[in-house]
Amino acid sequence: MFSLPNTFPEFPEFPRGEVWLAGAGPGDPRLLTLLALHALSQAEVIVHDALVDKRVLALASSRASLIPVGKRGGQPSPRQRDINAILVEQASLGHRVLRLKGGDPFVFGRGWDEAIALADAGVYFRIIPGLTSGLTATALAGIPATTRETNPAVVLAAGHRAEDGSSRADWEALGRLGQPILLYMPLLQLPDVAIALQRGGLAADTPAAFIQSASKPDARVVETTLARLVEDATLNGVASPTIVVIGTIAGLRSRLRTYLVDWP
Numbered sequence: 001m002f003s004l005p006n007t008f009p010e011f012p013e014f015p016r017g018e019v020w021l022a023g024a025g026p027g028d029p030r031l032l033t034l035l036a037l038h039a040l041s042q043a044e045v046i047v048h049d050a051l052v053d054k055r056v057l058a059l060a061s062s063r064a065s066l067i068p069v070g071k072r073g074g075q076p077s078p079r080q081r082d083i084n085a086i087l088v089e090q091a092s093l094g095h096r097v098l099r100l101k102g103g104d105p106f107v108f109g110r111g112w113d114e115a116i117a118l119a120d121a122g123v124y125f126r127i128i129p130g131l132t133s134g135l136t137a138t139a140l141a142g143i144p145a146t147t148r149e150t151n152p153a154v155v156l157a158a159g160h161r162a163e164d165g166s167s168r169a170d171w172e173a174l175g176r177l178g179q180p181i182l183l184y185m186p187l188l189q190l191p192d193v194a195i196a197l198q199r200g201g202l203a204a205d206t207p208a209a210f211i212q213s214a215s216k217p218d219a220r221v222v223e224t225t226l227a228r229l230v231e232d233a234t235l236n237g238v239a240s241p242t243i244v245v246i247g248t249i250a251g252l253r254s255r256l257r258t259y260l261v262d263w264p
């Protein structure tokens with residue numbers, strides 16, 4: 001472990017009865033923020049998603065109780081309102097509660113729902129951003145989210161949303177937009193999304209890539225095109241967690257040749 005320079009700003013106190021809603025990044029603990037690391041060392045109760053890497057949880061204080069609330073082994077996920085209730089209850093018991101989510105809590109992570117529930121229940125909370133997997137996976141794969149030559153914008157979109165009536169992207173409109181898309185939770189709706197993007201005007205040979213398990217030991221990148229997305233996902237056994245990148249940026253990494261050193 002490294003030591004911080006003594007010019008480093010002090011970490012805030014973690015008061016009893018408070019909830020810290022933090023992002024754990026895409027997996028590798030070296031991608032945690034220092035504030036999330038501080039929270040792990042101080043928390044008495046850690047309510048975490050299945051996506052939070054074991055190596056991150058291993059950094060928790062040995063006194064902390066871990067409460068998993070993610071979807072595991074095909075079991076149904078706990079309902080959001082039950083998770084909210086756990087957070088409020090644990091805070092009311094006077095614990096220092098860390099709510100740890102994969103990536104960033106406010107990017108396809110239901111962090112907003114929990115923040116509102118805490119505010120409504122009169123519980124003080126802090127939000128600690130994390131590295132979101134879409135932007136981290138692309139960077140680690142050598143795929144720039146933007147370049148001056150290719151795209152002035154980039155779209156973060158969720159391929160699949162929980163069946164809770166939440167809004168869905170208008171894929172044809174995103175196809176017309178012609179800007180690269182970083183697709184979270186891509187696999188369930190991939191065939192429909194790929195067809196709709198082409199119907200909207202994205203060329204069939206638009207470069208695309210699957211980035212699976214970014215920053216984890218089993219990380220891999222599969223390069224393909226929009227037209228071949230579904231076939232190549234099946235041929236290569238692409239599995240969750242995966243980000244799909246669709247757009248010119250997905251084809252740029254070959255220019256880095258072998259000089260991009262493998263993570264870490």
Ligand SMILES: C[S@@+](CC[C@H](N)C(=O)[O-])C[C@H]1O[C@@H](n2cnc3c(N)ncnc32)[C@H](O)[C@@H]1O
Pocket residue numbers: 026027051101102103104105106107108109131132133134137183184185186211212213214215216240241242243
């Ligand atoms: C419910 S969303 C949570 C996103 C998270 N809040 C974030 O900011 O990254 C879960 C999706 O994130 C993506 N994801 C999370 N971790 C990943 C990783 N290490 N590699 C690739 N994709 C990842 C996958 O698309 C996965 O289906």
